Each structure stands twice: as C-alpha cells, then as structure tokens.
Amino acid sequence: MYFDSVEAMDRADLEALQARRLRDTLAIARQSPFYKERLAGFDAESIRTPADITSLPFTTKDDLRSQYPCGMLARPLEDFVRLHASSGTTGTPTAVFYTQKDLETWADLMARSMYACGCRRSDVLQNMSGYGLFTGGLGIHYGSERLGMLTIPAGAGNTRRQIKLIRDFNVTVMHIIPSFALYFAQKVREEGFDTADMPWRIALIGAEPHTEEARRKIEEMMHIKAYNSYGLSEMNGPGVAFECLHQTGMHLWEDAYIAEIINPETGEHVAEGEIGELVMTTLTRKGMPIIRYRTRDLTRFIPGQCACGRTHRRIDRIAGRADDMIILKGVNIYPMQIEQCLMAMPEVGQNYLIELVTEGVSDQMKVKVEIKNEYFVEDMRSLQGLQKRIAKNLCNEILLTPRVELVQHDTIPKAEGKAVRVIDNRNKD
C-alpha cells in the first residue's frame, strides 16, 4: 500500500525520529564553515523534541548566496558527486551539493512520492522538464528509475518529438511543468490527435505555482489525473511534498524534513491551518545540511488526517512566494489570484501575462489574456463584452481594475522552463 512503511508511521515515533535526526544533523552541520560559526555555543543535546527547533537561527537565501560556492559544505569536496543550482534569474545562484548517499536518499523520496499518486514499476515515465542544473530533470529521473519505471529523458520543448515518444512507447506518466502542460495539450490537438486517445494516465505537475483551476483545466484538456509535486533545490529538489491519490494537499515527508510555517514578518509560528512562510530543515542530508531555511513559499498545513492513512502532514498548494507579491496603488496582489480568476472562465486559453507600467504619474496593471480560437472568430461586440467581464472578475478579486487585452492563443511568448507571469516595467524612481 505504501512504498515505505515510514509513510504511515505513528506520529509519536515519527517525532522521536525527527528529534534524533535533528541532533545528528546539527552535529554534521557544524562541520561546515558557515554553521560552525552560526551554531557556535549551541548545545545540540538541548534538542529533545522537534518543537525545540525554534531555538535555532534561520538560514536565508542570502546566507546561502554569501557562502557560494562551497561555504555550506560539511565534508571535503571530494566526498561529493553532484551539483545542482536553483533557478533564480537574478544575482548569484545557490549551489547545492550531494554525496552519493544523499542522491540515494533523494531518489527514495522521489520514488515514494510517485508511488503515492499511483505510479508503479510497469509504468513508462516521460520526463519533459529541462535537464541540467535544474533539479526537475535528474531528480525525477533517478526517482523514476528507483521505482522501476521505464524512464524517457525527453527534456523540455520539441512538442512533435514529445508526442511521438509518448505514442511510440506508450507513456503512462508525464512529468511536466503546469504552464507547459496547458500549452502542450493544445499542441497535441493541433497535431491532429485526440487527447482522450493518448496512452497517458498521470501527470506530475510542479516546479511553479499554479491554481486548482489550472490543474482542473490540465486534467480536462489532457484526460489525465494531475498531481502536485513540490520541492526546491535547497531541500534536494522535487520529492519534498507530493499529492497522494486523494489530491487533498501534499504530504510533506517528515522523516526527511522538519517543516514549520511562520509569519514572515515576526518569524513566529502561525496558528495551525493558517497561511505563512514555509521553513524547512533537512534531516537526512549528509553533505550539506540546511537548518530552518526560509523558503519564501507561502502555504499552510492542512488540518486533519488524509484518507490514505499516511501520517505525514499535508501542505496546501503554494499560494505564491513572499517576494512575488505585487504592490500596486497600495494594494497587495498575488499573481495566483489573477490566474485563479482567469482559469475559471471557459473562454480563456492557456496563457496570460501581467505587465506593470507607469503611465503619467500613476502605475497601471495590464493583463494580456490568450483567448481560445473559437471565441476569437466572434464579432467585435462580444469580444468587448468578454474583455469587460474579465476586467470585472479581476476587479472583484484584486480590488483594482486592470487593463485587459485579449490576444489570440499562442501569441504570448512561452518560457522553456518556469513560466514568467509578471513583467514589471514601472519607473523605479
């Protein structure tokens, strides 16, 4: 029923395991130049329960950047066999190093995650995310092999070749970035195939924020079940939290991580079930442990038990990143609020783009929205009506009326990796 019996471990035992692993982790971390200094004077033996973690300091993205390239390593460089880096587009990247043992633990977590949403060794997985420094390539790849699936490292892009591989090798599981999935579904149809006739049954979607509406759209367009997959390079990559067959939030693997949700302003824990910033500590990493990492990702613990019997707590889909928030005319807006609104409208196609501009003395939001072909042939008046309706729905959600521009499908440039949803062209002075 489970890939690993630890998934349904009794909570008291799980917490005892966490405390033990946290003490071990602290001992390893102290071997790194960074934590040697940061944890000086801290008595690891004072950790009796996972809750005692609050006596430790946070680690931020800036800390990791300041230690680039090797300041976080707790072992000599020759003990490492792999390096990945986060996808950050600005500034110094954060490098993450893995020992052989770390890679094995990661592959196990990944295999467990895929098993939880119904993947089995008889399945054929096509990995449609980019390989390279991005962890969605090799991370998913080795997990899939670990589970025993035939694994096709297709990489990103090249829609025709993707379709050919899927049909020729009866691909049943796809790993695909959600923004690309919507685009891909449309392309499959344009190539003359019926998505209902494709061999696939499961899509693993993750790596970028997306709404429940976008997931449903992917499921409908592709005739597939789509499961949310969460991870970040600093915590290995994918395989941190994953949906099970019930699709009611992502089980966060608590034998491998301690997760906390804090108020990003105060650093204090929020009340159970409230939304805040996810903070994570590695419990099984041998080469480069990270303690109380501020992910900037906003989510909440879902109260209660999951019907699947797994005891590891679930987190809700990521509502956005603390640093993604747009402040326009004093109003706080998250791009996911806009996506939610757009994807709920049947006329809206696969892609959208938010642009912030300065006009005269004030800042404005423009939202470009791709419209499905069948609606574009309609007369001008109904298009104008649609434009107004979208603007009104958005205003109900974000309390500002953006300027809506309707465009034909496939006209907004498509990123190969994670989608770019917001372009900020405001005057900064």
Ligand code: AMP
């Ligand atoms: P990277 O380390 O470059 O792979 O980026 C990790 C970041 O991608 C996370 O911190 C999240 O912001 C985002 N991310 C990954 N998986 C998901 C997901 N399932 N839903 C929303 N955002 C995600």
Ligand code: ZN
């Ligand atoms: Zn479950």
